[in-house]
Amino acid sequence: MPFSPHPEATVDRELLKGSTPLLLLSLLCEGPMYGYQIIETVRQRTGGTYTLKEGALYPALHKLEATEFIASYWETQENGRERRYYAIQPAGLAFLSAKKKEWNQFVDMVQAFVGPRA
């Protein structure tokens, strides 16, 4: 399970299951990011509702790297410490664009039944 919803979270876990790779591609569309930055961004954007754990984040990033949708590189900071950045690749962008279209079609279809957001 990629996300650990807090007890008060009202979103069905099944709806979130498996969405980590797509979420990561979307985030990396904004620019290269390192692991902790990704976790923090997810936490902030969901208002702290979902926490992406290291044990889910890194395997997902490594799988995306194996498919060449993203690439990684090490960068040394001013304080001498190193960070591994992940950046989206053209193949990842093309795939994300196709998946976004699919996602929007899916949302439209579901909304036709359950109605738009209240």
Added chain:
Amino acid sequence: MSRALEAYLAQVDSGLRGLTGRRRVTLIRELEAHLLDEAEARGIGSESAMSAMLSEKEHPSLLAEGLALGEGQDANHRGGTALAAGMIIGLATGGHLWVEGWPWYISLAFGTAQGLAVGAGYFWVRRHWLRLDPWARTSVAVCITLLLSIPLGFTTHHGFRSTRLLYGAFTGFLLERHSQERPLWQTLLEPVVFTALMFLLEAGILGRVRFQWWKVPLELSFNATILLSVMVALRFKRLLAERRFLTTQEQG
């Protein structure tokens, strides 16, 4: 480094069974960088605060299990897709030569060298230059495939022929350029320009062959076969990547 962090990382490391030493070092290095980033962001300076932070984390053995879980599959995916895509290129080019009437052993040698050394070799090493800008990527790809195509030079009846290496470099150029969408006119122009270049070099500059018009469609069709096989190989590789992505999604 904090003693608590060192102990935590050592426990994770001991749980990373079945991985190569180099891969383990990379994973631990990345995890260490991550935890130090978090400690810095949370203003953690003392040993007790670091211990408290680490106690909120997944158990080292569980984390190690998660990190190691897909590593073998990732490596298999990388190697398998590189080989399969390379084979497409090798089969197409070797097959084309055979249909043209070249001896089977020359066709086989060319297809094998082109497929395994150039095609699979390129896919195997290209992740090392993915971060570069498009022109630098193309330059590196051409240089690397030029080196990888040295076996192609021996696929003749006349010892080593250096111009054969250019077919490998052309393949590398196409592989890199067609990793992104290309305008149709550029795609159509590529084999034509390369064919003209080969005739200029072989007949004009080196004087190794005599220019004859009937040779033009043969050379052009061969270069078009390289282009088509590269496009099919890239498409096939992308399909496998998408399939792997969707499998990952299903696994959550």
